Amino acid sequence: MPELTTTPAGVNDFVVKFANVNGTGSASANSLIMKSIFRMGVPVVGKNFFPSNIQGLPTWYEIRVTGEGWIARSGQVDLMVAMNAETYARDIAEVSPGGYLLYDSSWPRPALLSRDDVTVIGVPLAQLCSENFEGARARILMKNIMYAGVLAALLGLDPEVMRSLLGESFARKPALVDANMKAIGLGYDYAIEHFDCPLPLRVEKLDRTRGHFMMDGNTAAALGCLYAGATVGAWYPITPSTSLMDAFRTFCARNRVDPETGRHDYLIIQAEDELAAIGAVIGASWNGARAFTPTSGPGISLMNEFIGLAYYAEVPAVLFDVQRVGPSTGMPTRTQQCDLISCAYASHGDTRHVLLFPADPEECFYMAVQAFDLAERLQTPVFVLLDLDIGMNDWMVPDLEWDDAYQPDRGKLLTADMLEKIDKFQRYVDVDGDGIPWRTIPGVGEKGAYFTRGSGHNQFGNYTEDSAEYKELVDRLLRKFRTAAGMVPEPVVIRRAGARGAIVSIGSCDGAVREALALLNRQGVPLDYMRVRGFPFGEQVEAFLAEHETIFVVEQNRDAQLRSLLTLETAVDKRKLHSILHYSGFPVSSDFVVHGVNEAFAKGEAA
Amino acid sequence: MIKPRIENPRLPRNELGRSRRAYEGGMSTLCAGCGHDSITAAIVQACFELSLPPQSLAKLSGIGCSSKTTAYFVSGAHGFNAVHGRMPAIAAGASAANRQLKYLGVSGDGDSLSIGLGQMGHAIRRNVDMLYILENNGVYGLTKGQFSASADIGSKSKRGEANTHPPIDPVLLSLALGATFVARSFSGDKEQLVPLIKAGLSHQGFALIDVLSPCVTFNDHEGSTKSYAYVRGHQQVPVAADYVEARKEITVSYAEGESVSVEMHDGSRLLLRKLDRDYDPTDRARALAYVQERAARNEHVTGLIYVGEGRRNFHERHQTPEEPLNALPYSRLCPGAGRLAEIVAGYR
Numbered sequence: 001m002p003e004l005t006t007t008p009a010g011v012n013d014f015v016v017k018f019a020n021v022n023g024t025g026s027a028s029a030n031s032l033i034m035k036s037i038f039r040m041g042v043p044v045v046g047k048n049f050f051p052s053n054i055q056g057l058p059t060w061y062e063i064r065v066t067g068e069g070w071i072a073r074s075g076q077v078d079l080m081v082a083m084n085a086e087t088y089a090r091d092i093a094e095v096s097p098g099g100y101l102l103y104d105s106s107w108p109r110p111a112l113l114s115r116d117d118v119t120v121i122g123v124p125l126a127q128l129c130s131e132n133f134e135g136a137r138a139r140i141l142m143k144n145i146m147y148a149g150v151l152a153a154l155l156g157l158d159p160e161v162m163r164s165l166l167g168e169s170f171a172r173k174p175a176l177v178d179a180n181m182k183a184i185g186l187g188y189d190y191a192i193e194h195f196d197c198p199l200p201l202r203v204e205k206l207d208r209t210r211g212h213f214m215m216d217g218n219t220a221a222a223l224g225c226l227y228a229g230a231t232v233g234a235w236y237p238i239t240p241s242t243s244l245m246d247a248f249r250t251f252c253a254r255n256r257v258d259p260e261t262g263r264h265d266y267l268i269i270q271a272e273d274e275l276a277a278i279g280a281v282i283g284a285s286w287n288g289a290r291a292f293t294p295t296s297g298p299g300i301s302l303m304n305e306f307i308g309l310a311y312y313a314e315v316p317a318v319l320f321d322v323q324r325v326g327p328s329t330g331m332p333t334r335t336q337q338c339d340l341i342s343c344a345y346a347s348h349g350d351t352r353h354v355l356l357f358p359a360d361p362e363e364c365f366y367m368a369v370q371a372f373d374l375a376e377r378l379q380t381p382v383f384v385l386l387d388l389d390i391g392m393n394d395w396m397v398p399d400l401e402w403d404d405a406y407q408p409d410r411g412k413l414l415t416a417d418m419l420e421k422i423d424k425f426q427r428y429v430d431v432d433g434d435g436i437p438w439r440t441i442p443g444v445g446e447k448g449a450y451f452t453r454g455s456g457h458n459q460f461g462n463y464t465e466d467s468a469e470y471k472e473l474v475d476r477l478l479r480k481f482r483t484a485a486g487m488v489p490e491p492v493v494i495r496r497a498g499a500r501g502a503i504v505s506i507g508s509c510d511g512a513v514r515e516a517l518a519l520l521n522r523q524g525v526p527l528d529y530m531r532v533r534g535f536p537f538g539e540q541v542e543a544f545l546a547e548h549e550t551i552f553v554v555e556q557n558r559d560a561q562l563r564s565l566l567t568l569e570t571a572v573d574k575r576k577l578h579s580i581l582h583y584s585g586f587p588v589s590s591d592f593v594v595h596g597v598n599e600a601f602a603k604g605e606a607a
Numbered sequence: 608m609i610k611p612r613i614e615n616p617r618l619p620r621n622e623l624g625r626s627r628r629a630y631e632g633g634m635s636t637l638c639a640g641c642g643h644d645s646i647t648a649a650i651v652q653a654c655f656e657l658s659l660p661p662q663s664l665a666k667l668s669g670i671g672c673s674s675k676t677t678a679y680f681v682s683g684a685h686g687f688n689a690v691h692g693r694m695p696a697i698a699a700g701a702s703a704a705n706r707q708l709k710y711l712g713v714s715g716d717g718d719s720l721s722i723g724l725g726q727m728g729h730a731i732r733r734n735v736d737m738l739y740i741l742e743n744n745g746v747y748g749l750t751k752g753q754f755s756a757s758a759d760i761g762s763k764s765k766r767g768e769a770n771t772h773p774p775i776d777p778v779l780l781s782l783a784l785g786a787t788f789v790a791r792s793f794s795g796d797k798e799q800l801v802p803l804i805k806a807g808l809s810h811q812g813f814a815l816i817d818v819l820s821p822c823v824t825f826n827d828h829e830g831s832t833k834s835y836a837y838v839r840g841h842q843q844v845p846v847a848a849d850y851v852e853a854r855k856e857i858t859v860s861y862a863e864g865e866s867v868s869v870e871m872h873d874g875s876r877l878l879l880r881k882l883d884r885d886y887d888p889t890d891r892a893r894a895l896a897y898v899q900e901r902a903a904r905n906e907h908v909t910g911l912i913y914v915g916e917g918r919r920n921f922h923e924r925h926q927t928p929e930e931p932l933n934a935l936p937y938s939r940l941c942p943g944a945g946r947l948a949e950i951v952a953g954y955r
Contacts, residue, residue, distance in 0.1 A: 039955070213954040223950065229940040231932040232703045234696075251950075255942040263928040265935055267703040271696070272729040279689070279696025279726075280703065286687060287665070288933035289704035305690050399951050402944040408937055441933065442665045442701070443708050446683030449662065453688040462633075463678070 012042050012067030014078040014201040016151070019091045020144070021084050023055030028169070029144040030061040031394070033151055036161045038214055038396065041206040043069040045511075046214075046394045047587055052239065052332040058087045067206055071360070071395070072511030075591030078201050079154075081147055088112060100199065102150065104143070121195060123150050128186050133179075142183040149187025156198035158205075159188060215397050217390035218294070220361035221320055222247035223400070224368025225292055226255060229408050230318070232291035234269040234280035236299065239332040240388040241322035244294035274299035278306040278317065285316045286452060288441035290372050290408065292318035297326045297339045300346060307381055308347025309454040311477070314428070314437070316375035316411075319343075320368075320384045322391040325585045334585025335388035337507055340561040343383045344535055350474060354382045354484050355535035359510035360390060362397045363533075369406075370489065377411035378484050379439060387556070389508045389587040412438040419448045427461040428473060435480030481536055488534025491541050495528045496521060501550030501606060502528040503597070504577075506562050509554050509588055516593035525597065527552070532562070537570055545572040550606045554580045554593055578606050622658035629661060630654045632682040637672055642794030642820030642835075643742050647679045649797050650711070650740075653804035654681055657852070665701055665708045669694040669723060672749060673715030673742035673820070692723025695730035698737050699921070705931035706922045709808055710737035716757040717747050720775045724756075727777075731784040731813050734920045738807035738814045741777050742794075744822040745833035752825035759905070763830030776902065777817045782895045782913055788814035789894070789913040790848075793838050794821065799910060802850040806911070809850070811872035812920040819907060832905065843901045845886035848911040849878040869914050879911060888913055 016033075020026035027048075034046045045064040051057040064074055082091045082103040088111065095101055097117040103109065105122025112120050125146050129139040152159055163181055170176040191197055222244050225233070235245045249268055256265040271277035277293045284291035295303065300321055310317045323339045325331035343355055356371055358364045367384055375382040412432075419425060419440065427450040428437045437459075440448030450461040458469035459476075494517070505513045510531055517529055530544045545551065545566065555562040560579040567574040580596035582588040600606040618626035630651040635644050654664065661683030668674035670691035677686045689697045694712050702710055719727045719741050730739065745758040754762075757777070758770040781789050788810040792800040800818065807814035819838045821827045827834045832841075853874035867888070869877040879888055887893055894913040901908045928935070942950075 213951050215951075215954045223947075227941055227947070229937050231935065231940065232700060234700060234703075255946065256940065258928075261928075262926055264926045265928065265932070265939060267922075267925045267927055267932060269699055269703060269733075272725055275693060276696040276699070276726055276729065279693045280700030282689075283667075283687070283697035283700025283702075284704040284933075285700075286697070287701040287704035287708075291700060291704070306693065309690050400947055402947045404944050406941075440685075442685035443662055443705060443931075445662050449683050449685050451678055451686040451688065453686075454690060455688065 010078075010200040011202055011204055012065055012206065015062060015064045015074055015076050016079045016081060016155075017077045017094070018061040018081040019084045019087050020059050020061070022051055022053060022057050022059040024144060025141040026059070026061070026083065026144045029148045030063070032145075032162060032165055033148050033157070034063050034394070035165050035214065036152075036157045037063070037065055037203050038209050039161045039165070040158055040203055041209050042067055042203055043208050043396055045071055045073065045396070047073060047389070048393055049586060050333050058084050065203060067208065069208055070511065070515045070590070072515055073587055073589040075589035081151070082112070083144070083147065085109070092118065100201070102147065102154070121154070123147070123187065123190055125187070128190065129183070132182070132186060142179070145180050145183040146187040149184035150191045152184065153188045153191035153197045154195065154199050156202040156204065159184065209396065211399050212396050213399065214394045215361050216243065216392055216394050217358065217361040217364040217386050218244035218322060218392060219247040220364040220397065221294070221368045221384065221386065221391075222251055224365040226251045227402060228290060228369040228372040230290040230292050230372060231266050232269070232281070232284035232289045233266070233293070234271050234277040234284070234291065235293050235295065236271050236274045236277045238274070238296045238299050240324050240392045241294040241296050241299070241320060243392065244320055244322065274302040275306065278303040278319070281317050282306060282310050282315050285375070286442070290318075290376075292320065292372075294320040294322065296322050296324050296332075297342070298329065300339055300342055304347045307353070308349060308351055310381045311347065311351045311353065312349070312454055313452045314379040314439070315452070316379055317381040318371045318375050318384070319381060320386060323385060323387040331585050333388070335508070335587055336556050336583055336585060337385070337387055337509075338557040338561065338583070339385065340557070340565060343385060344565060352481050352536070354378060354380060354488060356382065356384045356489065357507045357533050357535075358384065358386060358390065359507055359531060360397065361395045362400065364390065365400050367489070373409040374484070374487060376413070377409055377487065378436060378480060379411065380480070385507065387508050412436055414438050414440045414444070414448060416444050416448070419445055425450070426459065428457065428459040428476070430459070430476050430479070434483045435476050435478075436483060485536040485538045488536065488538065490538060491533055491544065492531045493529065493540070493544060496526040499526050499528040501552065502530060502544070502548040503552045503554055503593075504530050504532065504545070504562070504566070505554040506532050509556060512588045512590045512593050513554055515590035516597070519590060519594050520597060525601070527597070535565065535569070537566070542570050545570055545576075549576060550578070551576050552578050552580050552597055552600065552606070554582075554588070554596070556582045556588055558583045621655055623660065625655070625658070627651060627655045629683065630681050632680040633678045635679045636675065638824045640823040641672070642744065642818075642822070643673055643676050644679070645794040645797065646740065646742055646800065646818050646820055647676050649800040649804055650680050652797070653801050653808065656801070657805055657808060659709070659808070663709055665710050667694045667698050667701065667710060667712045669714050669718035671715040671718045671747075673713055674718055676742070677713050692718050692721070693726055694718070695723065695726040695735070698730060699733060699735050702735050702737065702921060704933040706736065706927060707931050710735070711808065712737055712739045714739065714741050716741065716743045716745060716755040716777075720756040720777060724775070728780070728784055731781055731786045731815070734787060734812040734918060734924075736812055736920050736922065738804065738810070738816070740804070741815065741817045742820040743777065743817050743833070744820050744826055745831070746822050746826040748822050748825055759832040762832045763828070765825055765828055767830075776898070777815065778898055778908070778912060779895060781815045782891060782898070785918075786815050786913070787812040787915045787918045790815070790911045791817045791819070791907065791909045793819045793842065793909055795835060795839065796909070799844075799847070802848050803911060805850040806848060806871065806877050809871045809873050809875045810914070811916065812918060819909070838907060841906045843906045843908045844910045845881065845883035845897065845908065846888050846910045847880040847882055849880070851876045851878055869916065872916060877911065877914060889915060891915065
């Protein structure tokens with residue numbers, strides 16, 4: 001929880017939004033600006049709002065500079081860098097009163113001067129590029145880097161930090177460093193000459209990013225898979241999960257290839273579809289490897305049949321669902337938390353699954369490792385539910401820690417030696433009373449052989465159509481699910497003296513909710529907070545719900561899926577649960593949560 | 608159903624000292640006379656003759672009558688009866704985890720040629736190291752006699768309707784997709800089938816054996832092109848294959864130009880006796896043309912149709928180590944705390 005400190009308005013506390021055309025290299029410029037601020041010791045929040053397209057459509061990038069270290073969107077835009085003439089109208093409309101708009105004045109746009117509460121800054125970027133660079137493509141790319149130079153002057157960014165970042169990016173092409181620095185210099189000099197730099201909105205060096213780094217959740221989850229000892233990954237490319245497997249491949253190439261023999265201690269299957277991807281994961285896990293698949297909602301829909309098989313036949317599997325806006329194809333590059341129900345109950349028949357809900361890339365790393373342990377201990381599919389916001393945006397992450405004493409928890413796995421010592425192996429007998437049977441992996445020996453099937457089977461693994469045998473097995477699966485409630489991560493609970501109620505939330509809502517809680521507290525509305533981190537819900541979730549009479553459930557979907565899960569899977573009285581729902585496809589902001597709570601109190605919906 | 612496990616001490620033993628009984632499984636619940644049971648018997652015989660340690664085999668299947676049969680042989684091997692048409696994905700994943708087991712997939716014409724066509728095609732494309740036996744009877748048995756995608760045009764159902772859609776021939780399909788071992792056989796011809804199964808299990812890469820396996824209940828009548836009588840009367844065998852294990856001498860001799868010996872990856876050999884002098888089972892294009900021509904004459908080409916040792920298999924393409932991935936020590940997989948600090952530092 002960042003401490004609330006007071007800073008002069010605008011200094012280290014503002015939002016810059018970039019309106020670009022996708023496919024023009026703007027991502028590099030925006031990331032250069034964000035990284036520069038981060039390296040100046042000032043916390044940042046970066047959000048990418050991009051289209052499902054390769055080139056030519058509008059795309060936005062938002063950087064919140066927050067000396068206080070908040071981790072969500074604020075809901076404001078203080079400086080709009082308007083580089084896409086097609087979206088000028090909506091871009092200027094979005095600027096907060098007293099804010100600024102920077103645009104390419106090579107072609108003057110009087111329409112941009114329509115608001116008298118916004119200061120418009122024109123820099124003839126295209127013209128400067130034409131005068132200084134050759135070739136159409138170079139001119140487009142340099143135009144974007146040039147606005148980074150303008151911003152360096154306007155916001156007080158350190159050009160030396162920029163130079164060293166460029167040097168790292170183009171380590172193999174040093175000539176590009178000079179070209180980029182030339183563009184930055186042109187923009188910088190133009191701004192210094194024509195405007196009163198820096199603006200009241202500006203960056204001043206702090207020391208609040210030490211011990212942190214910038215990473216997206218997909219990369220962090222992939223790193224978790226590497227450290228968990230996963231050897232088999234199977235996937236079908238789908239936005240926004242693709243970069244998870246890309247990162248895993250990169251980490252493996254650097255850490256799992258024998259430099260002498262070229263041997264790969266991993267195998268990645270790019271499957272023909274999601275059905276095959278989860279099938280390969282189940283085949284590999286059944287055969288004793290740690291295996292996983294990254295996907296998104298449409299992939300989960302396709303995987304349903306196999307998920308039911310893994311549940312019923314008790315095969316471990318790890319799935320990362322990087323949620324995007326549904327239903328159907330939906331909006332593939334927008335974020336939502338809309339697969340809670342479809343994952344919790346995936347597949348036909350009575351099925352219930354273990355879910356983990358990371359809130360940020362840090363938790364993606366640790367929960368990825370935990371997911372493999374849980375999948376093997378519980379012998380069942382485990383879902384890690386990220387969303388596009390966590391998965392694809394760069395977050396400021398505290399340094400990850402690793403305990404070299406860690407060993408993978410393979411759960412109740414009988415080795416050849418252990419099999420020798422027992423009289424008879426029976427696959428689905430509940431020897432220990434916790435609902436979790438012992439398993440063997442193929443090749444261990446004839447004594448350990450059994451038949452895995454998704455058809456009715458009894459506790460010995462034999463086919464059955466006998467009612468009593470069927471019920472015995474599925475009732476044990478239910479006991480196992482109850483055991484799981486004590487194994488998944490506990491909720492994070494924060495209490496405030498004199499709380500008038502509580503907020504319950506999940507995943508990437510965390511940052512917005514924490515900031516909202518602080519703002520509400522200042523407004524005299526103290527609230528307790530619980531963020532659920534695992535399903536099935538454990539005793540702590542039940543107790544927290546029982547203890548509060550007014551509970552706001554903040555989540556990012558239309559149908560209040562978390563609220564539904566809470567009402568279905570705990571004893572809570574659903575009349576106590578008031579939904580605050582955000583489902584626009586953009587990450588939820590603290591403003592939105594504050595407004596939702598205040599409105600509910602004002603209307604008397606919540607007491 | 609459990610079979611009695613008492614063995615006659617005089618039963619023949621293989622090199623492991625095991626009798627044929629060691630390769631049997633549970634009692635079949637298929638209809639009496641089902642072709643699939645004969646294939647099961649041929650698998651048992653082949654595994655016995657190969658002296659395969661039962662635990663070195665993994666049995667995989669999808670859904671359907673054929674897919675049930677993995678429970679009826681080698682009960683000392685792990686088995687996985689997956690979901691309909693998805694056995695190839697299980698096979699790819701299982702093979703990825705442990706390249707040292709032998710994978711025997713059993714599927715049917717519904718499982719492979721309709722719902723699972725894509726997965727079978729991609730297992731071929733990946734050249735997953737497995738023997739894939741497709742028990743082909745032209746009908747859906749468990750749902751009582753609908754035509755499958757392998758039913759020939761004009762072939763009649765039990766109720767007398769003629770099939771109007773052309774068949775998908777798994778042999779032509781796998782040849783076209785680049786399968787490295789393609790054979791067809793008949794459940795009623797154990798002499799032909801057993802050596803093919805042995806060769807298929809020794810082959811490195813994807814081996815398909817399409818076995819015509821009449822359905823006695825729904826597709827063994829007059830007018831069916833997949834009945835016992837029809838298949839017996841319409842077989843065309845260009846090549847007779849015999850399988851010779853690595854350690855054994857070749858004792859039969861054939862006249863010059865009549866036989867070909869193909870060395871398998873594990874040192875065993877396939878002795879191929881040409882019954883049709885012009886046929887060359889190492890020529891994919893000719894094999895395709897031959898099967899198509901005979902199909903146009905309503906004949907089923909059986910025997911070894913194509914073999915091409917040497918194409919890189921799934922694991923060779925992925926450069927995995929010789930040891931199974933599922934047996935690599937964790938210390939080799941986890942880069943450790945020091946490396947994590949370096950990785951993190953790269954993201955500042």
